Amino acid sequence: MTDIRSFDDSNEARFGDYVQLLKPRVMSLVVFTALVGLMVAPVHLHPVEAFSAILFIALGGGASGALNMWWDADIDAIMRRTKGRPIPAGRVQPGEALAIGLALSGISVVMLALATNVLAGALLAFTIFFYAVVYSMWLKRATPQNIVIGGAAGAFPPMIGWVAATGSISVEACLMFMLIFMWTPPHFWALALFMKSDYGDAKVPMLTETHGRKITRAHVWWYTVALVPFALAAGFTSIGGPVYLAASVLLNAEFLRGAWRIWRRDETAAEADGYKVEKAVFRFSLIYLFLHFVAFLVEAVLRASGMGGW
Incomplete structure (x- = not known):
């Protein structure tokens, strides 16, 4: 479990810190590839449905990022590249990150299923689970092939976009x-x-x-x-x-x-x-x-x- 031994209560979080928690750079790749998967599918959704699908897939990607940052806060505090992230820097409490990650996970999965179909929602749920649990909690610290298997989480978005449109793989x-x-x-x-x-x-x-x-x-x-x-x-x-x-x-x-x-x-x-x-x-x-x-x-x-x- 993530162990952060100190938190600076005077270091108040800004809106940008919560955005950073969602890993917006990674989310941009999620949105782009999911959009392509949806647009090249042989079935075309209504623009409102398509927008909703991409929005909830993006929220699912953000949920994965928040859960990853919550779990990895201990090693993020050690590495120069990541010690400025919101949790190790003391601007966001670990419990907040966990709550945000879980809340966005639930919202994104349920709303994607309602907006498109159950299979798309289930695939998004599996993607979040894969990134947060299989990769972050298990593979990342267990094997040098972590990036290989863990890369599957980043590969699911175009498939989710396709399934959102067609209902099938x-x-x-x-x-x-x-x-x-x-x-x-x-x-x-x-x-x-x-x-x-x-x-x-x-x-x-x-x-x-x-x-x-x-x-x-x-x-x-x-x-x-x-x-x-x-x-x-x-x-x-x-x-x-x-x-x-x-x-x-x-x-x-x-x-x-x-x-x-x-x-x-x-x-x-x-x-x-x-x-x-x-x-x-x-x-x-x-x-x-x-x-x-x-x-x-x-x-x-x-x-x-x-x-x-x-």
Whole structure:
């Protein structure tokens, strides 16, 4: 259980602290990918229903963030990158964060089920549980593969968006899930290679700490290789098409090139040039995911005009 030994009662929380508790940067990815999943689905919701679905999925993402910050407050207080967060900084009490996380979880799940369908609500509930319990409370501190399995939580939003529209899970929804799921490890580990972290001090078994940087470099390459078939396969489904496939081929070729350079790179040389390759690959990984989902949207627009698809 989270143990925060001191709280500064005079350090009053501001509205921004409660927003930060919901991890708005992560929530933006949740909203975008869920919106794409909803918009490319073959069933189109009424605009009010669609807005409600995205709102409640976003609230569910925020609930996950609050629960994660509540549980991780002890290690957040140790690490330089996170010690300024609202709970370890003493601006929000742990009990407040827990209450907010639980309240938003209940509201988002129930309202999504009412606004769309029960399966979408159940999938959102499972996503919150997975991130807060399976990843935060169990995997994060138990295995260096934490980011791999835990990445599933970030991969569910487009599937939830699809299910909110259609009421069912399909191959297309699964491939959008796998695109994010397999993208997360090389994206995160590219960052870990150049970020000076203090996970070791917090006793969090990140791969760079437990297996070293050389093994981490190999993992970036092999997970990128494993990602490619899922990204390309989506191009041959109802949400893909020639535009998506052309974009995916180019994006995957560049991602593979960058991952290969990371794998074959000497650590001493990398440190000497300030990890330029690793930083470039990390930045490209953000563009890579964003453009894949933009390509899904382009294909949806083209299909609606009678010009897209196969």
